[in-house]
Amino acid sequence: MFERKNIAIFSCMGLGDGLIAMVLANNLVAAGAAVTLFHPFLASLQRWFPKVKISSFPSIEKTGEILASFDYFFILFEKSTWMQNVMSECVKNYKSRTYIINPIATTNTDYPYWETAKFTGDLTFVQNLENFCRDILHLPGAAKDNGIVVPKELQKHRYSKRVVIHPTSSREGKNWPKEKYLSLAKLLQSQGYEPVFIFTKEEKKQWQDEKSPDFTSLDEMTAYVAESGYMIGNDSGIGHLASCLDVPTLIICRSKKNANFWKPGWARGVVVTPSSLIPNFKMLRFRDKYWKKWVSISKVFRAFGKLISN
Numbered sequence: 001m002f003e004r005k006n007i008a009i010f011s012c013m014g015l016g017d018g019l020i021a022m023v024l025a026n027n028l029v030a031a032g033a034a035v036t037l038f039h040p041f042l043a044s045l046q047r048w049f050p051k052v053k054i055s056s057f058p059s060i061e062k063t064g065e066i067l068a069s070f071d072y073f074f075i076l077f078e079k080s081t082w083m084q085n086v087m088s089e090c091v092k093n094y095k096s097r098t099y100i101i102n103p104i105a106t107t108n109t110d111y112p113y114w115e116t117a118k119f120t121g122d123l124t125f126v127q128n129l130e131n132f133c134r135d136i137l138h139l140p141g142a143a144k145d146n147g148i149v150v151p152k153e154l155q156k157h158r159y160s161k162r163v164v165i166h167p168t169s170s171r172e173g174k175n176w177p178k179e180k181y182l183s184l185a186k187l188l189q190s191q192g193y194e195p196v197f198i199f200t201k202e203e204k205k206q207w208q209d210e211k212s213p214d215f216t217s218l219d220e221m222t223a224y225v226a227e228s229g230y231m232i233g234n235d236s237g238i239g240h241l242a243s244c245l246d247v248p249t250l251i252i253c254r255s256k257k258n259a260n261f262w263k264p265g266w267a268r269g270v271v272v273t274p275s276s277l278i279p280n281f282k283m284l285r286f287r288d289k290y291w292k293k294w295v296s297i298s299k300v301f302r303a304f305g306k307l308i309s310n
Contacts, residue, residue: 020265031139100116103128169234174254
């Protein structure tokens with residue numbers, strides 16, 4: 001069905017979103033398609049994904065012209081103006097050749113476009129996409145591999161004791177406290193590990209007192225992560241980046257429900273969440289509001305011990 005077809009995939013804007021969308025891209029390429037993935041900044045990792053063309057989002061004015069060159073369209077649902085424009089154009093002009101996938105961390109089935117991919121919140125986003133490729137698109141040999149290839153000049157896990165720590169994310173509410181990360185880093189160092197905090201330029205403004213590498217590009221940060229031994233952080237794109245590079249991850253998340261769907265889906269990993277014994281009644285949501293208090297430094301450190309023992 002997709003062999004020798006030109007396919008466009010429109011990814012949501014986050015780093016993790018783009019890396020996960022590459023699972024779909026890689027499976028379509030394996031089925032014989034020519035695939036272009038549209039993402040706002042993932043093109044800086046083009047050399048890491050040699051089988052898929054990565055393009056930045058086209059302007060709204062040029063959307064119609066760009067769409068006309070493709071046979072099929074896969075859209076990861078998002079409410080941004082740009083994505084809504086793409087969806088509108090595709091549904092209007094190419095409805096029978098358009099797949100709209102809505103990734104939501106829920107076991108419900110009553111949300112828009114669920115029937116396209118039939119995702120379930122009990123599985124990771126990565127696993128759901130693999131299942132979509134196999135069970136709905138019927139692609140032969142469907143797999144969760146996103147096609148990332150480490151450049152020859154790099155050596156995976158070269159610095160096996162280096163633990164990259166990414167203590168930020170897209171929302172403050174997802175971030176474990178700064179003082180806890182700093183204490184955790186000291187514990188890791190006392191056990192012979194080399195904890196290194198990593199940030200984008202914007203993120204570094206909030207952590208100016210903390211020494212960290214100065215990356216000039218996403219490509220440079222990716223190379224650094226690829227040669228590291230482990231990764232610790234919040235629910236963020238760097239966790240997905242580490243995982244698809246086969247770097248074991250420890251992710252700190254405010255709820256098991258979100259973690260089940262959004263945790264990295266490639267390398268081995270552990271997730272730390274508040275205990276389910278903490279009340280979280282619908283009108284109060286104690287666990288959701290105060291989750292940072294109930295995820296202790298010792299709990300995260302024990303989880304790291306579990307990660308390295310595996």
